[in-house]
Amino acid sequence: MKKILILADTHMPKKGKKLPEHLLGVLKKGVDFIIHAGDWSEKSVYEELNLYAPVYGVKGNVEIDEWAKKLPDKEVFQAEHLNIAIVHGHLGKGRTTPDRAYQSCIEDEPDLIVFGHSHIPFMEKRDRIILFNPGSPTDKRRQKEFSYGLLTIDANEIQLQHHYFT
Numbered sequence: 336m337k338k339i340l341i342l343a344d345t346h347m348p349k350k351g352k353k354l355p356e357h358l359l360g361v362l363k364k365g366v367d368f369i370i371h372a373g374d375w376s377e378k379s380v381y382e383e384l385n386l387y388a389p390v391y392g393v394k395g396n397v398e399i400d401e402w403a404k405k406l407p408d409k410e411v412f413q414a415e416h417l418n419i420a421i422v423h424g425h426l427g428k429g430r431t432t433p434d435r436a437y438q439s440c441i442e443d444e445p446d447l448i449v450f451g452h453s454h455i456p457f458m459e460k461r462d463r464i465i466l467f468n469p470g471s472p473t474d475k476r477r478q479k480e481f482s483y484g485l486l487t488i489d490a491n492e493i494q495l496q497h498h499y500f501t
Contacts, residue, residue, distance in 0.1 A: 341484030343372035343451025344471035351473030372451035373423030378402040420445035424452035
């Protein structure tokens with residue numbers, strides 16, 4: 336069984352000086368790895384998350400530091416039987432962020448596309464592909480609550496859900 340924390344749009348330290356206590360509680364309980372769909376803002380976010388579990392992530396549209404040049408625009412990897420693609424969602428063709436994410440990853444034949452950019456929690460199935468935006472744990476914008484995602488993979492079953500907090 337794998338437990339995966341899904342984040343995007345942390346925008347730290349501008350929108351949050353530190354990871355929220357709620358999120359730290361999840362990390363301290365343990366996850367197998369972390370997905371971050373961009374807009375970290377600074378390398379320190381990556382470094383802190385990496386203290387808890389291995390991190391897979393992509394570049395967003397706000398990273399300007401030298402370390403961000405090493406981040407890919409897209410990452411595709413296997414977790415158990417699941418083919419996961421990660422993009423931020425600001426690049427590519429499509430009128431909406433989910434459309435851009437879908438179009439930029441479709442050729443990779445993913446089972447799950449994780450994206451960010453809009454700060455809006457989103458989950459939709461298109462054909463056999465699940466599109467998932469965790470929202471933001473530090474910059475909720477017009478959302479009522481902060482959010483993140485948790486993915487559990489157990490044998491051939493997956494459970495993917497948003498978690499909300501104030």
